[in-house]
Amino acid sequence: MDSQMELQYLAYKDKLDKGxxxxxxxxxxxxxxxxxxAITKNREQAKDIAQEVFIRAYRxxxxxxxxxxxxxxxxxxxxxxAINEMKSSYVRRIVLFEWVKPTGVGESAETAYLxxxxxxxxxxxxxxxxxxxxxxxxxxxxxGLTMPEIAGLLSVSEGTVKSRxxxxxxxxxxxxxxxxx
Amino acid sequence: xxxxxxxxxxxxxxxxxxxxxxTDEMKLKVLEAIERRPRRIAGLWPRLAGTVAACLAxxxxxxxxxxxxxxxxxxxxxxxxxxxxxxxQPLEARILTKGQTIYGSDPDxxxxxxxxxxxxxxxxxxEQIPLTDIELIDKQEIPGFGTTLRYTLxxxxxxxxxxxxxxxxxxxxxIEGFSKxxxxxxxxxxxxxxxxxxxxxxFGQEVLKIDRQQCRIDGExxxxxxxxxxxxxxxxxxxxxxxxxxDLDGDGREEAIVATHKQNQIYIFKEEQGRLQWASVRExxxxxxxxxxxxxxxxxxxxxxxxxxxxxxxVRIYAYTQDNKLxxxxx
Numbered sequence: 001m002d003s004q005m006e007l008q009y010l011a012y013k014d015k016l017d018k019g020x021x022x023x024x025x026x027x028x029x030x031x032x033x034x035x036x037x038a039i040t041k042n043r044e045q046a047k048d049i050a051q052e053v054f055i056r057a058y059r060x061x062x063x064x065x066x067x068x069x070x071x072x073x074x075x076x077x078x079x080x081x082a083i084n085e086m087k088s089s090y091v092r093r094i095v096l097f098e099w100v101k102p103t104g105v106g107e108s109a110e111t112a113y114l115x116x117x118x119x120x121x122x123x124x125x126x127x128x129x130x131x132x133x134x135x136x137x138x139x140x141x142x143x144g145l146t147m148p149e150i151a152g153l154l155s156v157s158e159g160t161v162k163s164r165x166x167x168x169x170x171x172x173x174x175x176x177x178x179x180x181x
Numbered sequence: 182x183x184x185x186x187x188x189x190x191x192x193x194x195x196x197x198x199x200x201x202x203x204t205d206e207m208k209l210k211v212l213e214a215i216e217r218r219p220r221r222i223a224g225l226w227p228r229l230a231g232t233v234a235a236c237l238a239x240x241x242x243x244x245x246x247x248x249x250x251x252x253x254x255x256x257x258x259x260x261x262x263x264x265x266x267x268x269x270q271p272l273e274a275r276i277l278t279k280g281q282t283i284y285g286s287d288p289d290x291x292x293x294x295x296x297x298x299x300x301x302x303x304x305x306x307x308e309q310i311p312l313t314d315i316e317l318i319d320k321q322e323i324p325g326f327g328t329t330l331r332y333t334l335x336x337x338x339x340x341x342x343x344x345x346x347x348x349x350x351x352x353x354x355x356i357e358g359f360s361k362x363x364x365x366x367x368x369x370x371x372x373x374x375x376x377x378x379x380x381x382x383x384f385g386q387e388v389l390k391i392d393r394q395q396c397r398i399d400g401e402x403x404x405x406x407x408x409x410x411x412x413x414x415x416x417x418x419x420x421x422x423x424x425x426x427x428d429l430d431g432d433g434r435e436e437a438i439v440a441t442h443k444q445n446q447i448y449i450f451k452e453e454q455g456r457l458q459w460a461s462v463r464e465x466x467x468x469x470x471x472x473x474x475x476x477x478x479x480x481x482x483x484x485x486x487x488x489x490x491x492x493x494x495x496v497r498i499y500a501y502t503q504d505n506k507l508x509x510x511x512x
Binding site: 018029032037046051055058122 | 189190192193194196197198201202203207208210211212214215
């Protein structure tokens, strides 16, 4: 039995204790932060969101009834928070025009960490996809969610997930080829 | 699947964002947050009745104080307990200038305060554009300041390309005596629903305050202060937390009282010749991690709530004195 399966027993509990919350953070913290990052493309936002996810999970644990996996449940909280944050980020920017971050500056700063050229290119291609396509691709490949799980998480049909996945793969192939020229 | 696609898919499966980790520090913050937040009011409510009564008494003192406005009057007569000195020190922070970008990854200037640069701005005057370049959505009179406008831009070849998207809602001002004829100050963009606009004073300067209670995902509010002078309109200051203005020390210049959601800090800022001095109320009062700090804006009092202890009633209230101390208000 792997640790993720072990944590499914939590479906039978009304509330978490701190030890169980710590276990959840250990098991799913990285995934939650990476998923938040995939949606927001902003490291600091993703960090804040990831912390808030576990605070909300702790407080609202009674709402988890095991109809989805713990991971999918945490991802659904992450997604709601990230989407709200993206809306409020837009709202928040009452800024002088010269303060507005020019397109592409954030990307070049992020890519500074990445030493390997191919990873940088794959990542750049991935992050240039629309959030709808990027999300299904990462949920499938990186996070290993099943088609029904993704459909449930995104509140769309499995057919829509398949269609988005197909288009995402095509777009990635196209972008990779363009980069190789 | 082609070899090319299998290569990139393999790399994605291995994880593209390995550096995005849920660190031990983040875990600690979550565990601290679940400890602190629910206790904020619920556990203290039985003791709040006394506090509310004390605050009302203090407020009455403020209202009926013999001289001065509400902003400058302080309930000093009620403060007769122990005094705690506030230590002001220069704020070591970069000043944002025109053309610089604020990055989310930059460090905060003080614990719990999300500003990345000094709250004082030096970004220059706001440009003016012709009123004929805008399509007005609505406007609001701000007594003592001018008129705020919400609008979209009409295509204009002189505008930067990024400004040509008609769905962006912009925000600016028309100020009699300051705006050029037929022009407006073109300030920024964003929906302003829920924001509170008011003319007020900060650091001895008349300003327009844009107060946003729901500003950040981490629960922080924020406040922008916009000033006008002979040169035009410019951003005077911005605090990334709930901010209040009050002349605490009676020198005729309003301090900024900044109450953060993160770490529950309260900072007091003074401005002297374009530089900020700051003091930590939490530090001055020796408040512990479990203690909850609250600034009572109406009464101008600082309150410390302590979770139930064997000894005490759990609530202490302090008033600011003219010699930069916090004096306990005896209940």
